[in-house]
Amino acid sequence: MTTTQTRTREFLRILRFDRVQLVTHWVNAAMFGVLMATAIPLYFGSFFGVVLPRHLIEQIHLWTGLALPLPVIISLVGPWGRRMRRDLRRVSYWTRDEIMWFKTLGTSGVAADKFNPGQKLNTLFVASAIVVLLATGSMLQWFRFFSVPLRAGATFVHDTFALVVFVVVVGHVLMAFTHRDSLRAIFTGQVSEQWAKAHAATWLEEQQSPREAGEPTAPR
Amino acid sequence: MTSPEPINRVNVGRRVFLGVATVGALGVAFGSDVQNFLGNVFGSGLGGLLPGGDRFRIYSITGQYPKISAKKYRLKVSGLVERPTTFTMADLQAMPVTSFSKTFQCVTGWKVPNVHWEGVQLSEILNRVGVKPGAVALTFESYDQADTESLTIAQAHLPDVIVAYRMLGAPVTTEHGGPVRLYVAPMFGYKSLKWLSAIRVSNVEVPGYWELNGYPVNGWLDGTTGPTNPDPQLT
Numbered sequence: 052m053t054t055t056q057t058r059t060r061e062f063l064r065i066l067r068f069d070r071v072q073l074v075t076h077w078v079n080a081a082m083f084g085v086l087m088a089t090a091i092p093l094y095f096g097s098f099f100g101v102v103l104p105r106h107l108i109e110q111i112h113l114w115t116g117l118a119l120p121l122p123v124i125i126s127l128v129g130p131w132g133r134r135m136r137r138d139l140r141r142v143s144y145w146t147r148d149e150i151m152w153f154k155t156l157g158t159s160g161v162a163a164d165k166f167n168p169g170q171k172l173n174t175l176f177v178a179s180a181i182v183v184l185l186a187t188g189s190m191l192q193w194f195r196f197f198s199v200p201l202r203a204g205a206t207f208v209h210d211t212f213a214l215v216v217f218v219v220v221v222g223h224v225l226m227a228f229t230h231r232d233s234l235r236a237i238f239t240g241q242v243s244e245q246w247a248k249a250h251a252a253t254w255l256e257e258q259q260s261p262r263e264a265g266e267p268t269a270p271r
Numbered sequence: 272m273t274s275p276e277p278i279n280r281v282n283v284g285r286r287v288f289l290g291v292a293t294v295g296a297l298g299v300a301f302g303s304d305v306q307n308f309l310g311n312v313f314g315s316g317l318g319g320l321l322p323g324g325d326r327f328r329i330y331s332i333t334g335q336y337p338k339i340s341a342k343k344y345r346l347k348v349s350g351l352v353e354r355p356t357t358f359t360m361a362d363l364q365a366m367p368v369t370s371f372s373k374t375f376q377c378v379t380g381w382k383v384p385n386v387h388w389e390g391v392q393l394s395e396i397l398n399r400v401g402v403k404p405g406a407v408a409l410t411f412e413s414y415d416q417a418d419t420e421s422l423t424i425a426q427a428h429l430p431d432v433i434v435a436y437r438m439l440g441a442p443v444t445t446e447h448g449g450p451v452r453l454y455v456a457p458m459f460g461y462k463s464l465k466w467l468s469a470i471r472v473s474n475v476e477v478p479g480y481w482e483l484n485g486y487p488v489n490g491w492l493d494g495t496t497g498p499t500n501p502d503p504q505l506t
Binding site: 106186 | 279280281282283284285287288290291292294295298299300301302303304305306328330331332333334376378379380381382485492494
């Protein structure tokens, strides 16, 4: 008991993700895993052998894909989604410095926000790609409403985007394993003050002076 | 969103979304043309490198791929025929050979250009067994015990409707429906039943497996669904 208290005094823990964000992340990750795992036998046909009937794999892929946006949407809309909404704005609205950072391919300096511009871009790209995958996947499922060239185009786009997103997600997981403190944050929701100072100093200042950062002043 | 846009910030989120969505929409609209163009310019080899291009997706209703050796293979033809016959592989190979290359087109959008087929015209088999008057349609059965298909007698006599035992210059593989499958060139892939086991000649057309799941009985490649196709280009 005493050790825990000492540690808490030594390393101040900062809340990075609340419980809604943690649950959303892991539900989303699980669904992504199911989608990638079912996509492989669907794409490669018999190469991977047949564990489940193809029809069943198709149904799992279809329904998981259709349901994929739900956790994120649900986490954003309700009164529980305050932090999600704030992070969405954080990811979406960039400062001039961040845009310059992107244009100079990461060589110009930028204030260390909660997420760096690369993380923000990654989030925006994957979210947008999911919308495209959902649209083209729906075209493939309800193909009768589309001409054959459009079906072929939808197949092409669905496969290409899936491949790119697959690579991006693998990159995301590899980055997580090489950044242990960040990885811990997606399990516990917390980071140490030391980590925040080193990697997200601007965000840390915001956290410590909420009013300046435009935090709601009304009681929570 | 409830709060206004933060001062002095740029909505990059909207830009990324619109950019990615535009790329996706252009890909849907022109992806097919791009694939065709690249296929024409560089040959079908390059198309195979693009995701989604020029490659077979292997479908199986049951999840199984029935393995039948060429030696044990039998094709049973029965129903409204003068001489019900069971053909062996040797019987089929002794009959006049028909071969051609066609684009294999799946109803869901993927296609494989220049697939070479070799086999016996279905009309040739029907001539051997002698179709009785009153016959209207054929029912095809598969060794997978699940898939069935149908063709009218007139469709069965089209020159590029064949019982195929060679594909892409080799015996038809198990995953492609070997040793013997149906190949109905002017229609979508689902009409080309795999692992062909039996043909029954009948006085009524019975919709097959995919037709019972909502696909047109007459799945012409140009999208028409009448019993006869108005486009002579297809055959």
